[in-house]
Amino acid sequence: MAREFSTVGVVGLGTMGAGIVEVFARNGIDVVAVEISAPALERGRATLKGSTDRAVAKGKLAEADRDALHERVHFAVGLDALHSVDLVIEAVPEHLDLKQRIFAELDRVCRPETILATNTSSLSVTEISVATSRPNQVIGIHFFNPAPVMKLVEVVRTVVTAPEVVADVEALCARLGKVDVTINDRAGFIANALLFGYLNHAVAMFESHYATREDIDAAMKLGCGLPMGPLALMDLIGLDTAYEILDTMYRRGGRDRRHAPVPLLKQMVTAGLLGRKSGRGFYTYERPGSPVVVPDEATPLATDAALADGARAIAKVGVVGSGTMATGIIEVFAKAGYEVVSVTCGMEKSAKVCEAVKTSLNKGVVRGKLAEADRDAALGRISWSATLDHLADVDLVVEAVVEELSVKKALFASLDEICKPGVVLATTTSSLPVIDVAMATQRPADVVGLHFFNPAPVMPLVEVVRTIRTSPEATATARAVCAALGKTGVVCGDRSGFIVNALLFPYLNDAVKMLEASYSTADDIDHAMKLGCGYPMGPFELLDVVGLDVSLAIQRELYLELREPGFAPAPLLEHLVTAGYLGRKTRRGFRDHSHR
Numbered sequence: 001m002a003r004e005f006s007t008v009g010v011v012g013l014g015t016m017g018a019g020i021v022e023v024f025a026r027n028g029i030d031v032v033a034v035e036i037s038a039p040a041l042e043r044g045r046a047t048l049k050g051s052t053d054r055a056v057a058k059g060k061l062a063e064a065d066r067d068a069l070h071e072r073v074h075f076a077v078g079l080d081a082l083h084s085v086d087l088v089i090e091a092v093p094e095h096l097d098l099k100q101r102i103f104a105e106l107d108r109v110c111r112p113e114t115i116l117a118t119n120t121s122s123l124s125v126t127e128i129s130v131a132t133s134r135p136n137q138v139i140g141i142h143f144f145n146p147a148p149v150m151k152l153v154e155v156v157r158t159v160v161t162a163p164e165v166v167a168d169v170e171a172l173c174a175r176l177g178k179v180d181v182t183i184n185d186r187a188g189f190i191a192n193a194l195l196f197g198y199l200n201h202a203v204a205m206f207e208s209h210y211a212t213r214e215d216i217d218a219a220m221k222l223g224c225g226l227p228m229g230p231l232a233l234m235d236l237i238g239l240d241t242a243y244e245i246l247d248t249m250y251r252r253g254g255r256d257r258r259h260a261p262v263p264l265l266k267q268m269v270t271a272g273l274l275g276r277k278s279g280r281g282f283y284t285y286e287r288p289g290s291p292v293v294v295p296d297e298a299t300p301l302a303t304d305a306a307l308a309d310g311a312r313a314i315a316k317v318g319v320v321g322s323g324t325m326a327t328g329i330i331e332v333f334a335k336a337g338y339e340v341v342s343v344t345c346g347m348e349k350s351a352k353v354c355e356a357v358k359t360s361l362n363k364g365v366v367r368g369k370l371a372e373a374d375r376d377a378a379l380g381r382i383s384w385s386a387t388l389d390h391l392a393d394v395d396l397v398v399e400a401v402v403e404e405l406s407v408k409k410a411l412f413a414s415l416d417e418i419c420k421p422g423v424v425l426a427t428t429t430s431s432l433p434v435i436d437v438a439m440a441t442q443r444p445a446d447v448v449g450l451h452f453f454n455p456a457p458v459m460p461l462v463e464v465v466r467t468i469r470t471s472p473e474a475t476a477t478a479r480a481v482c483a484a485l486g487k488t489g490v491v492c493g494d495r496s497g498f499i500v501n502a503l504l505f506p507y508l509n510d511a512v513k514m515l516e517a518s519y520s521t522a523d524d525i526d527h528a529m530k531l532g533c534g535y536p537m538g539p540f541e542l543l544d545v546v547g548l549d550v551s552l553a554i555q556r557e558l559y560l561e562l563r564e565p566g567f568a569p570a571p572l573l574e575h576l577v578t579a580g581y582l583g584r585k586t587r588r589g590f591r592d593h594s595h596r
């Protein structure tokens, strides 16, 4: 028989604690909610009220249920109020000495059988537990932000946590409607160990002006389908909390430089820019605690006029290549009303590309997304050629040929001879340095990267890569073209992986390393990222879709360019590729897909 939890205590009613109170009270459990001072207690009460009022306004909670929920919560200052609860969850700031002090006090105040739990993200549950005389009844219950919404709970057992305590807490999570993964006590557990290196890397990109905050966030949302960008997520987590988590992970997790907090973070925390809770972090909010972003001095002007500032007029576009990307890009431009010249290396290839574009447009018609007349008009705007000479009068060339530097360089040298002055020359490379391609021409100022995502007609993101030689006009032109295509163009520097791959693949590689270390299973890791962080796919699902060979190649490039030891490809990834387990395309990758 699992233990009954009729009353629980929550210590600290900040970002996490207030949400945890709501989770328990919503599920019929009485809560004693404790803070350090009367003003802090009032803040916590207001947070709970605001959250439940929003739930009522959205029709997710009946008014009577809200009132019953509030009646279940008893607010108090000081830990003494917790003398008769069955379980306590501590959610005070991420400092070991503070948590140890609180646990020693809880040990004194609470009944001997009470379970003491910490919501720590990165500190050692074991070290917290030894501050009490009952380490076998101490456990980690790690909720995700916002606690009422996110389904995942990481249950952290130490080497001394009693098995029945683990079982009781697992049963409690089920009662709360949460999905739990139970793991051992390691810095960052599953989700944060995979998340925080990525978040810190995004802050480093922002700090070095590699891309703007809006572009970094848009890239990850639109390129990977994440619910929010990394900098907006840092603001939600709280920069002080994020700093402490990174700092602890750096010290506990083998001094991986990727977890050493980026200096900007410390500066922002010192300056009181803590994110949403203080009303300002990477973004500015309507007021402290509000999720509504308001414009500030760093907000870009979103008008078409601003986008077009310095941009050259583009009417006719050349697309070179005959693969998946070229085909998709031809369709995108033609549908958006541009005149398109498709150039392949032979009329047979042209016929194939033409068929592929027709098939794709027809699908749009069948699905009711494209009118027949618009399909015909789009096709009518495309001319098919097997010679580069037909690019003499285009305004923009998009190259999407094979991913080999020598081939691209030769092509750009030819384009340089053929194209009229002022043309923007774009490469769709996803891994080669754009500057190498640019320097094959006499006009590197006009060369940019236009990194489309696959399938180009569907994916809303394009990375606009500017090299150190790219002119502001060429960048503005590329960005304006993306907008005209109905896509979001994010501008970034010319570094391996641009924004999306540079932030995504190290995270995937870290997941492989975590599996390799037998810390958790592929299923639990996938669950943790989907249910704890709202990712559309877990890392192993995504790796099997992308292809392990492709992922390994990208990871190798990142490692070679940045020489970051933490980016070294996971040996398990290398072995799977060597064994021919490449993912869905070979019916086996991290999972066996032969029966699906």
Ligand SMILES: NC(=O)c1ccc[n+]([C@@H]2O[C@H](COP(=O)([O-])OP(=O)(O)OC[C@H]3O[C@@H](n4cnc5c(N)ncnc54)[C@H](O)[C@@H]3O)[C@@H](O)[C@H]2O)c1
Residues within 6 Å of the ligand: 011, 012, 013, 014, 015, 016, 017, 034, 035, 036, 040, 090, 091, 092, 093, 094, 102, 119, 120, 121, 122, 142, 143, 144, 145, 236, 237, 238, 241, 245, 277
């Ligand atoms: N922010 C997140 O996204 C997130 C997610 C999961 C877990 N966590 C973890 O949850 C814990 C709390 O983080 P947070 O972001 O909610 O912090 P926070 O700063 O928003 O809130 C902490 C609260 O604890 C209160 N407090 C401080 N000392 C206290 C004491 N002695 N007694 C009672 N209350 C006290 C503070 O007044 C404050 O309201 C940390 O361990 C953190 O790592 C945070």
